[in-house]
Amino acid sequence: MKKLQVLALLSLTLLVNSCKDSNRNDYKPNSVGAINSLAVVMDNELWKGKVGDEVRKHFAAPVVGLIWDEPLFTIQHLPPSVFTGTTRYRRSTLYVQKDSLDIAHVKTDMYATPQKVAVIKGRTEDEIIENLSEKSSQIIAEFKNLEVKEAQKRFLRSLNKEQVLQEEFGVSLTIPSIYKVGKHEDNFVWIDRQVPKGTMNIIAYEAPYNSFSNDSTLVRDIIRMRDSIGSKYIPGPDVPGKRTHMRTEPAFSPSVYHTTIIGKNVIEIRGIWDIKNYPMAGPFVTYIIDDSKNSRKIVLEGFTFAPATEKRDYMFELEAILKTLKFETQ
Structure with a gap:
């Protein structure tokens, strides 16, 4: 009987500790970044070539309805080697890489919250460009929706009370x-x-x-x-x-x-x-x-x-x- 009680107590202790570890693992820091800013993570060689041109074509396109051209996003280029630590907490990030995979998708809250990380990969530069062309509208819409929500959250700091x-x-x-x-x-x-x-x-x-x-x-x-x-x-x-x-x-x-x-x-x-x-x-x-x-x-x-x-x-x-x-x- 005592042996069963010891086993039950041990199981309970493991369960509590497991929950604590899970809570620690689920925690993500707050994302950072100015409104309408975008971190673009890609190799310098890609950034300076036709892949970088394709990124700028879509994500730095002129905003509709302004008197002179202003870009959709203020872009900061980051080489993958510096995309570590707190740099990963940027609210909106576009990650572009030549890889053995040919994929394009958007991930939510990878490193911080709220956060969107769009991942574009291809085996060749042409595959990367094709993925950018096909998915840029969807990615931009998700980034913009995230930025709108962030702006609205900041409004709550001090509100107009007029009715x-x-x-x-x-x-x-x-x-x-x-x-x-x-x-x-x-x-x-x-x-x-x-x-x-x-x-x-x-x-x-x-x-x-x-x-x-x-x-x-x-x-x-x-x-x-x-x-x-x-x-x-x-x-x-x-x-x-x-x-x-x-x-x-x-x-x-x-x-x-x-x-x-x-x-x-x-x-x-x-x-x-x-x-x-x-x-x-x-x-x-x-x-x-x-x-x-x-x-x-x-x-x-x-x-x-x-x-x-x-x-x-x-x-x-x-x-x-x-x-x-x-x-x-x-």
């Missing part, structure tokens, strides 16, 4: 406290923050539910809507003898995509705004959300004015804010 969006539209956004309500009128809310040399802005309004139902006139209808809102609510500087207001830059047709946010159909528009009769311009991103329950379209837009300043990260922050949309009554 104007809930009161006017029955929706909410997770907005950093540095943003303040600048204008509130019937069916229109304007929230902004100061940045060096300019402002970052969020506007919200409703449109009829049957708006934008004709695909053949979709772009024209969107431009007409934006220009009417700009004319009514967003005046430009005073110019003697002229009327100034925001509009869609007439020389550049905006890019239009179909996507989803919180399970709702969304039209996404990216383009350039300007001020009629005055030299001001900048990028915008607009989301037109299908709210069938309330028989309406909710329109959310972010736009930036910051002359002679890079705007990629400004627009990315606005995008991340708009994607926190919640309907308070659903």
Whole structure:
């Protein structure tokens, strides 16, 4: 009997210690890295050749809708020999290697959390390039989704507590406290923050539910809507003898995509705004959300004015804010 008790006690001790070891093994440190930064791990020879060119072609491609070219990611090249220790904690990493395997996949939380590590391997440089070409869109989408979530997590450090969006539209956004309500009128809310040399802005309004139902006139209808809102609510500087207001830059047709946010159909528009009769311009991103329950379209837009300043990260922050949309009554 005593022998059985000893064996049971020994088994229990081994089980507890095993659980402790498992917990230690499961622990991963917090990932690090600036928003929209990407570590690219590959041999110097590959980086300087056509494989590196293919990486830059996709991962440093110009962001759609900006006034001048800015890359999707700020890339830091790392030789495999230095990809050790805390260097592996980078939040977004692309690992490219010539190998006996021909594979392309994305791994989650390999060395830290949250983290995405995209692995591209091939037996030849041409195989690596083919894998990059085939998988880059998926990999970029996963990296971007991770970066949006990281930005949204950082918003939680200090939040805007104003309830104007809930009161006017029955929706909410997770907005950093540095943003303040600048204008509130019937069916229109304007929230902004100061940045060096300019402002970052969020506007919200409703449109009829049957708006934008004709695909053949979709772009024209969107431009007409934006220009009417700009004319009514967003005046430009005073110019003697002229009327100034925001509009869609007439020389550049905006890019239009179909996507989803919180399970709702969304039209996404990216383009350039300007001020009629005055030299001001900048990028915008607009989301037109299908709210069938309330028989309406909710329109959310972010736009930036910051002359002679890079705007990629400004627009990315606005995008991340708009994607926190919640309907308070659903």
